[in-house]
Amino acid sequence: MIIAIDGPAASGKGTLSKQLAAHYRLPHLDTGLLYRGVALAMTIARQPLEDAALAEAAARNLKLDDLSDPRLRSAEMGGAASIVAAIPAVRAALLDFQRAFANQPAGAVLDGRDIGTVVAPHADAKLFVTATAEERARRRVRELRGRGAHADEAQILADIQARDARDGARSVAPLKAAPDARLLDTTNLDIDAAFRAAVALIDGA
Ligand SMILES: Nc1ncnc2c1ncn2[C@@H]1O[C@H](COP(=O)(O)OP(=O)(O)O)[C@@H](O)[C@H]1O
Numbered sequence: 001m002i003i004a005i006d007g008p009a010a011s012g013k014g015t016l017s018k019q020l021a022a023h024y025r026l027p028h029l030d031t032g033l034l035y036r037g038v039a040l041a042m043t044i045a046r047q048p049l050e051d052a053a054l055a056e057a058a059a060r061n062l063k064l065d066d067l068s069d070p071r072l073r074s075a076e077m078g079g080a081a082s083i084v085a086a087i088p089a090v091r092a093a094l095l096d097f098q099r100a101f102a103n104q105p106a107g108a109v110l111d112g113r114d115i116g117t118v119v120a121p122h123a124d125a126k127l128f129v130t131a132t133a134e135e136r137a138r139r140r141v142r143e144l145r146g147r148g149a150h151a152d153e154a155q156i157l158a159d160i161q162a163r164d165a166r167d168g169a170r171s172v173a174p175l176k177a178a179p180d181a182r183l184l185d186t187t188n189l190d191i192d193a194a195f196r197a198a199v200a201l202i203d204g205a
């Protein structure tokens with residue numbers, strides 16, 4: 001079974017995908033890490049994030065080992081990822097790996113922005129996970145503070161809104177629900193309730 005989970009920043013995709021992967025005993029890929037990995041490699045090399053040729057090269061050189069770097073999880077890297085993610089050659093360079101992961105015989109859970117629309121349009125179940133921008137900002141602030149990082153709620157909200165706008169407006173694989181995706185609004189659901197709602201949608205699909 002292939003499960004595609006898409007949605008905007010801090011909607012709970014990653015949390016839900018990990019729970020679903022454990023529940024259905026499937027491997028999981030957080031595809032946002034790939035774009036964060038490209039952005040981190042370019043930042044370390046002091047390269048401009050908008051340079052399409054350098055960004056494509058960074059995407060082609062990305063190694064799985066690079067994806068465990070804790071610096072990938074910072075708020076800055078989320079914004080930087082959405083800049084490189086708007087470059088079509090970067091998306092093309094990362095596509096085969098994601099498709100191969102989705103199509104492995106065991107099946108898989110993938111989360112990102114374009115899983116149900118581009119990476120695995122034939123997925124058995126597609127969820128589009130949302131929550132209001134204010135609630136998503138609160139969640140991200142709690143998460144960052146929990147890790148001991150500084151987090152200003154107004155700034156995080158502005159970053160999330162800017163990222164939603166950039167991800168929704170880009171020409172290639174913009175953030176949008178696949179026509180056959182089921183919507184899951186988690187604004188008023190805690191982590192456990194969101195998981196139960198997701199399983200009900202998937203098992204009923
Ligand atoms: N339904 C929920 N209610 C409250 N907090 C949540 C919920 N889902 C996720 N979270 C928390 O919100 C933060 C962002 O979740 P995450 O799964 O990383 O989102 P995404 O992968 O969409 O960016 C995490 O700290 C997570 O623990």
Ligand SMILES: Nc1ccn([C@@H]2O[C@H](COP(=O)(O)OP(=O)(O)O)[C@@H](O)[C@H]2O)c(=O)n1
Nearest residue numbers: 008009010031032035081082085112113114
């Ligand atoms: N499948 C994907 C996954 C992420 N991305 C980009 O990568 C950025 C970071 O994604 P992420 O999933 O790690 O971010 P969060 O939702 O966890 O904040 C997003 O803002 C998108 O621009 C994408 O374009 N396509």
